Amino acid sequence: MAVAFDEMNGPQGELRPAYEELSRWLKETPPDALEHRRQEAELLFRRIGITFAVYGDSESTERLIPFDVIPRIISGKEWTLLEKGLRQRTRAINMFLKDIYHGREILRAGLIPDDLIFQNPVFRPEMNGQDVPHDVYVHIAGIDIVRTNPDEFFVLEDNARTPSGVSYMLENREIMMRLFPDLFARHRVAPVEKYPDELLSCLRSVAPRSASTEPTVALMTPGVYNSAYYEHSFLADKLGVELVEGRDLIVKNDEVFMRTTEGLKRVDVIYRRVDDDFLDPLTFRPDSALGVPGLMSAYMAGNVTLANAVGTGIADDKAIYSYMPEVVKFYLGEEPILKNVPTWRCREAGDLAYVLDHLSELVVKEVHGSGGYGMLIGPAATKATIEAFRDKLKREPEGFIAQPTLALSTCPTCTESGLAPRHVDLRPFVLTGSKSVNIVAGGLTRVALKEGSLVVNSSQGGGTKDTWILDE
Amino acid sequence: MLSRTAENLYWLARYVERAEYLARTIEATLRVTALPNTYIGQTNEWDSALLTAGVSAAFYEIYEEANETNVVEYLSFSTANPSSIRNCIEAARLNSRSVRTALTGEMWDTINSAWLELQSAWSGGAKTREQLANFLRFVQETSLRFDGSAYRTMLRNDAYWFSRLGLHLERADNTARILDVKYHLLLPEDEHVGGPLDYYQWTSILRSVSALTAYHWVYRETLKPWLIADLLILNDTLPRSLASCYGNLVRNLDQIGVSYGRQGAAQRHARGVRNRLEHSNMQDIFQHGLHEFIQEFIADNSRLGDIIAKQYLI
Numbered sequence: 178m179a180v181a182f183d184e185m186n187g188p189q190g191e192l193r194p195a196y197e198e199l200s201r202w203l204k205e206t207p208p209d210a211l212e213h214r215r216q217e218a219e220l221l222f223r224r225i226g227i228t229f230a231v232y233g234d235s236e237s238t239e240r241l242i243p244f245d246v247i248p249r250i251i252s253g254k255e256w257t258l259l260e261k262g263l264r265q266r267t268r269a270i271n272m273f274l275k276d277i278y279h280g281r282e283i284l285r286a287g288l289i290p291d292d293l294i295f296q297n298p299v300f301r302p303e304m305n306g307q308d309v310p311h312d313v314y315v316h317i318a319g320i321d322i323v324r325t326n327p328d329e330f331f332v333l334e335d336n337a338r339t340p341s342g343v344s345y346m347l348e349n350r351e352i353m354m355r356l357f358p359d360l361f362a363r364h365r366v367a368p369v370e371k372y373p374d375e376l377l378s379c380l381r382s383v384a385p386r387s388a389s390t391e392p393t394v395a396l397m398t399p400g401v402y403n404s405a406y407y408e409h410s411f412l413a414d415k416l417g418v419e420l421v422e423g424r425d426l427i428v429k430n431d432e433v434f435m436r437t438t439e440g441l442k443r444v445d446v447i448y449r450r451v452d453d454d455f456l457d458p459l460t461f462r463p464d465s466a467l468g469v470p471g472l473m474s475a476y477m478a479g480n481v482t483l484a485n486a487v488g489t490g491i492a493d494d495k496a497i498y499s500y501m502p503e504v505v506k507f508y509l510g511e512e513p514i515l516k517n518v519p520t521w522r523c524r525e526a527g528d529l530a531y532v533l534d535h536l537s538e539l540v541v542k543e544v545h546g547s548g549g550y551g552m553l554i555g556p557a558a559t560k561a562t563i564e565a566f567r568d569k570l571k572r573e574p575e576g577f578i579a580q581p582t583l584a585l586s587t588c589p590t591c592t593e594s595g596l597a598p599r600h601v602d603l604r605p606f607v608l609t610g611s612k613s614v615n616i617v618a619g620g621l622t623r624v625a626l627k628e629g630s631l632v633v634n635s636s637q638g639g640g641t642k643d644t645w646i647l648d649e
Numbered sequence: 650m651l652s653r654t655a656e657n658l659y660w661l662a663r664y665v666e667r668a669e670y671l672a673r674t675i676e677a678t679l680r681v682t683a684l685p686n687t688y689i690g691q692t693n694e695w696d697s698a699l700l701t702a703g704v705s706a707a708f709y710e711i712y713e714e715a716n717e718t719n720v721v722e723y724l725s726f727s728t729a730n731p732s733s734i735r736n737c738i739e740a741a742r743l744n745s746r747s748v749r750t751a752l753t754g755e756m757w758d759t760i761n762s763a764w765l766e767l768q769s770a771w772s773g774g775a776k777t778r779e780q781l782a783n784f785l786r787f788v789q790e791t792s793l794r795f796d797g798s799a800y801r802t803m804l805r806n807d808a809y810w811f812s813r814l815g816l817h818l819e820r821a822d823n824t825a826r827i828l829d830v831k832y833h834l835l836l837p838e839d840e841h842v843g844g845p846l847d848y849y850q851w852t853s854i855l856r857s858v859s860a861l862t863a864y865h866w867v868y869r870e871t872l873k874p875w876l877i878a879d880l881l882i883l884n885d886t887l888p889r890s891l892a893s894c895y896g897n898l899v900r901n902l903d904q905i906g907v908s909y910g911r912q913g914a915a916q917r918h919a920r921g922v923r924n925r926l927e928h929s930n931m932q933d934i935f936q937h938g939l940h941e942f943i944q945e946f947i948a949d950n951s952r953l954g955d956i957i958a959k960q961y962l963i
Contacts, residue, residue, distance in 0.1 A: 226746070226761050401747045414750040425651050436652045438807060438961045439909050 181584040195252040243640035253649035262514035272508040274314035299490030311611040316484040337493040342621040344408035349643040367618035373415035379610035388445035397449040428471030431478040524575040618646040656962040657748040662815030668737035669792035677857040755798035821894035895923040
């Protein structure tokens with residue numbers, strides 16, 4: 178694997194302009210002062226209760242995501258390009274979803290094999306022919322971006338279901354501003370605090386027509402034991418909307434109401450952070466205790482808007498991902514601005530053969546996996562793991578894709594032996610409302626804290642950084 | 650507001666109040682049991698601590714003997730006792746987490762910090778008397794800070810009122826339980842069979858509702874058992890008296906009623922109990938039987954809890 182591109186000290190070791198001021202500041206700041214602030218930050222996180230739960234980990238059910246105090250800096254020029262690409266990608270995703278659940282022109286054009294859609298467990302036949310307000314399916318998208326050189330951004334994953342992490346984007350910034358006011362004074366960092374307002378107007382803009390002029394929005398959470406519960410309550414608070422669980426909602430005559438101390442109150446838009454499967458036990462998993470019986474029929478009747486729409490999983494499926502460049506071209510007639518990571522589809526015999534021959538060089542992912550679970554990183558894996566994966570691949574090739582092991586870019590990060598480069602990715606959040614697409618300049622930077630590690634997922638020991646977009 | 654949110658706020662306040670009351674009970678019991686037997690007699694104060702906490706039966710399913718070690722463990726740290734101080738704080742934290750949006754930052758910080766401290770400093774219980782004293786102080790300070798944060802930072806809307814309802818209902822229950830266990834020490838002069846031994850019992854009762862100094866300010870008298878009963882039941886200037894709790898319950902329920910534009914069974918029931926307290930005097934109460942009066946009150950109070958739940962929380 179080639180030496181990774183470092184975002185502060187570029188390919189030839191030269192200091193890149195966006196980092197000039199930070200580098201100066203780092204030289205002036207004694208290492209123990211940095212360590213002191215790091216501890217302060219951790220204390221703040223714990224006190225605020227910004228925790229997440231790791232499934233299958235009974236020892237410590239609430240954990241902090243490690244926070245690295247060195248910001249990740251992106252120049253205004255880079256951001257402009259990125260933003261353009263994100264808009265394009267999200268528009269294409271929404272058009273793709275509308276097409277898949279209506280005319281299916283892309284299938285008729287033969288660009289994507291039928292069975293990849295129809296045999297896909299995240300495809301929702303219930304949504305066939307169903308219109309959604311303003312044709313918006315993915316109101317909130319989290320597009321994972323990586324880079325390997327100064328000039329190119331790659332999309333690693335499209336998160337079109339219930340992307341999380343935006344609370345970290347907001348809280349990381351709050352904490353950084355508290356701890357390093359001097360550092361902010363020396364930069365022009367684009368603010369992120371408008372995100373909740375943008376989100377609320379986005380959600381209100383897609384209210385059903387039967388809603389009053391002041392539509393009622395609620396945020397639906399699976400409950401306190403969900404790993405992202407902190408984020409749900411944080412967002413509900415910032416949006417000023419009720420944080421509801423399934424048991425707080427009831428459906429009557431195809432309308433959704435929440436149980437309040439003053440009786441039932443109609444809900445028009447639900448920003449749901451509950452997966453499709455658990456939304457409505459009458460339509461989906463009958464054993465779901467998190468959902469609301471009848472919610473889907475209210476949704477079909479057009480009396481409530483769900484954000485994101487039901488069935489968006491088909492757009493962030495890893496097998497579909499490999500077709501995204503074609504999808505962008507098909508609907509928009511434009512060249513994709515953001516590249517895809519080259520992907521081998523193990524369902525295709527030729528690709529599978531290649532993958533099996535090169536397992537030790539590749540990253541193999543489950544098509545329906547997320548959170549960094551069930552993934553093989555060839556160069557870092559033991560022989561035994563590779564062989565176990567080989568068996569899995571042969572047994573169920575359609576369940577996997579493979580990608581080259583990218584030399585993800587690195588950023589300076591606090592480690593036990595001082596500042597050192599660590600691999601990062603970036604998840605910006607794209608809001609699509611009835612009239613506009615909005616992207617707050619920033620995002621969640623995840624960093625793999627272990628030396629050489631490429632896995633940034635919080636469930637696998639990743640941390641986060643504040644992401645600065647310079648206003649130039 | 651969501652019914653579930655109101656319910657969580659209501660229980661959150663109850664748990665915190667209960668934790669404080671348990672801490673006070675333990676503290677008062679430690680004090681009285683530290684006295685030589687000649688001052689306090691042969692009663693088992695740890696037994697009556699269990700009774701006032703309402704967990705006596707459950708305690709004896711696990712332990713043989715009600716002594717300091719066992720009772721302190723059971724009331725403070727035990728995970729087997731659903732209303733131990735530890736479990737109250739844990740439940741308060743869980744409730745807070747699920748209604749974070751209805752709490753102010755200060756309230757959340759109080760509960761979350763207490764929970765973190767419980768995990769870090771008190772996971773092994775208290776090894777010495779001194780540690781125990783620190784623990785009890787920590788619990789009382791948490792409650793004071795929580796109550797103070799609520800008072801100083803919450804919007805005066807239904808969220809605040811439901812939280813106050815929980816506080817006052819729990820408080821009334823606690824005061825009534827002490828009276829229920831200790832009523833025989835509080836009978837008027839002519840019926841009273843105790844001797845000077847009871848003096849320390851009386852101070853202990855007052856301490857457990859933090860009313861010892863208040864007593865002297867109100868009556869400017871040496872301790873008289875019937876005045877203690879008067880203070881805890883009818884004197885509405887004492888925040889932990891039954892009368893004061895019901896004054897507050899009626900007020901908070903009225904505020905909810907006005908804000909929602911309708912009243913119901915909860916308002917009627919609370920007013921009924923308040924009126925009975927308002928129109929009673931100690932002489933009548935003693936005549937009809939202090940014990941019967943207290944038991945009736947406890948039943949009425951728990952009925953109010955049920956009615957509130959039915960009217961607003963379910």
